[in-house]
Amino acid sequence: MISTIVWGTGNVGRLAIRAVDAHPALELTAVIVHNPEKVGRDAGDLGGLDRELGIEATADIDAVLAAAPQAVVYAASGDIRPDDALADIARAIRAGAVVVTPALYALYDPVNAPPEMRETVLDAIKDGGGSLFVSGVDPGWGNDVLPLLVSGLGSTVDVVRCQEIFDYSTYDQPDSVRYLVGMGQPMDYEPPMLAATVPTMVWGGQVRLMARALGVELDEVRETLDRRPLEETVTTTTMGDFEKGTQGAVRFEVQGIVDGEARIVIEHVTRIHPSCAPDWPTPPDGVGAHRVIIEGRPRIEVSVEASDEGGNRSAGGNATAVGRLVGAIDWLVEADPGLYDALDVPIRPAIGKLGRKRS
Template identity: 40%
Template structure:
């Protein structure tokens, strides 16, 4: 925990992909935050101006792949936005170094850490907690789904509930903008025939992927989840689809639907559904949206509650940027709150509403 002062919080952005680039631009616009450094993975990005890497004007901050140099800057916080198929395997060692050095971390990379008590690796969680405690630093992971759409929005709506039978949170997304081919193809199976077994089909993977938001909701509502059940469904595209990571050929997977259900008192009571398409006309029998990203909360109980939150402009105008912007801002807006928080691993249950500062500037 750091004492708040009038000085801008010195912030490092870790990676300059879609989310990282939005974070760089957002930090540069805010008087309460100062862009102190930027980490990049690709050698061709080393030495380039961070603002130009983010698609904007030069900011006078040079990107580097030297983690030690960034740690030596002793920033107040790192916005960690690196991505890849083995996100935590690469990220957790970085988190440990940063936290032990007394540097707060907000991350969009490790979605399983949106609720640390349910983290799939208790050993890593304990190491992170120890590093945070010893370094007097805090760690917070969020985003849009998992993140706001799968936890805080749902819990906010349940403040109207007298009785809850089932609460279902759903993301319906058009992800043709996402450029990381190994995540989309090997991880999720897009562009592969249906007999291909993506990482999603690994036994227990879906349960592990959505365990954190399910347990977060349950904890917020004061109930215990005794089991998580996962299912996977896929649909083929009947035409070639051009997407950010290449071409999805006709006859291969063009839409993926996962469902994870948390069992409470013997029934499926907390459900997370995730529907991703590469084009709007794939899987027309599934729930659809004219928006690039729609987040639904459906509460069956007394009263029944149905809420849809849409991001971006309708029908092809958002290009997926809205969801990435929301993901980035969930952690950028949280920076002052995380810096001020007690040391340790945090979830949204531990945080106030991370209201944006200087959003009207």
């Protein structure tokens, strides 16, 4: 069994605890938390399981890493603390661990990552012999291996488009929804997530990785943004009212430009209510989906609808992303130390998981 720790127990960490516990090759040996109120709580409780795992959460990073875990799922946020996240991850690699994480956007495509970030990771690998694989929770596979796989089914390819389409009305994350994305804010409010260059910072690496896999040179990476106001006040079950005239829908694209045309596109369409921007793309059931569209001969469209935690689509998407990361651990442990990306790390069948339940 591969000794594995989960570092951070928010939305991603909660799912990671469950994924590690369910994986037949992994053994959850520690959980690191930052919130003092979580110290001492059982990992099963923090993971939303219906049983205890006999592992108490700790804030003692030194002690956990001193035990030389073979793998670390780094689930702490890197959104507003990228330097701290990089330092934590380098520390775990120096301890000899394989690290998987969604926290470092720039390393979705390590080849084009900032040199100083690459060097920090490569130095840690040289010193400690660990490895790193970064993949997104949006989910990463929806913006790299799935579109690349589907692109190989056509005789010609004109555009590769990856869509995330979601209704946020049941998404219980008011800070992210209202302030980071700007739902329910006046139309002159500038949401941090939509500020110029931020979408490219987050998703540009995946566009570049796909371009590299497809063997094309990008002229540049562009962004587009459209926002729509609510025509009526709406009430959500989890976050209360969103007033008429405030932002009710957002649509943006991160475009890889080839010979002057947008050929590789990651698109997000987000609403707080289905009535807003009904002319924009909608998911099959009106709730949420990830979609890949290959424009070419033939035209190919694949939609993925994942749900978890009582049917929650956002949790389902996150769970598949976490499954991709946790499922890579045993492959990485067997591979040479290194900095890996989605083109290196295969998605494999659920070996040993079919019908398996943990005691």
